[in-house]
Amino acid sequence: MKTNKVQAVFRVILGAFMILAAIGHMTFQRGEFQAQVPNWVPLSKDLVVILSGIVELILGLAMIFWVKQEVKVGMALALFYVLIFPGNIAQYTNEIDAFGLDTDRKRLIRLFFQPVLILWALWSTGALRYLFGKKETNG
Structure with missing residues (x-):
């Protein structure tokens, strides 16, 4: 499944964010x-x-x-975002302050960004089109 240049740029940006998050998980x-x-x-x-x-x-x-496997990678990342969503819900329901989310309102707003990340992963890799449109493979 071919993606365009805009999708490719957003795919790389999301990949870079994931690498930064990974570094944060293991360090600061x-x-x-x-x-x-x-x-x-x-x-x-x-x-x-x-x-x-x-x-x-x-x-x-x-x-x-x-x-070459961007559709599969996009689906895997979207699934990862679904799997970690209970952590965001727990942070909200247990009123846990972290990442500057120090009010119920901020923690609640954060919950609405998870679907954005899921869609970003699927769209930027062509997985969204693969799932809901023409089903051609990319590798």
Whole structure:
């Protein structure tokens, strides 16, 4: 599935954001990310943050460099965003301050950005068109 230059630019930007988030998971924002891990997750919060950081790094690099499989990478990233959404919900429902989200209103507004990220991942890789339109493969 061919994407245009605008989609490619947005794909690379999203990949770069994912790499930056991965670095934050493993270094300077580790505590903030731990605050988003729901209490019901049966692993240590630090382990979850490290593992999700590794996944983010892989997905970020794939968004930038694995162009031949961009539709699959876009779907994988969208799925990742769906899987981490309970952490955002937990941050809101448990009134946890992290990432400058120090009011219920800010935490609630943050919830509405997750669908934007999902759509960004799907659109910028051609996965949205693949899922809802012409089903040609890209590699």
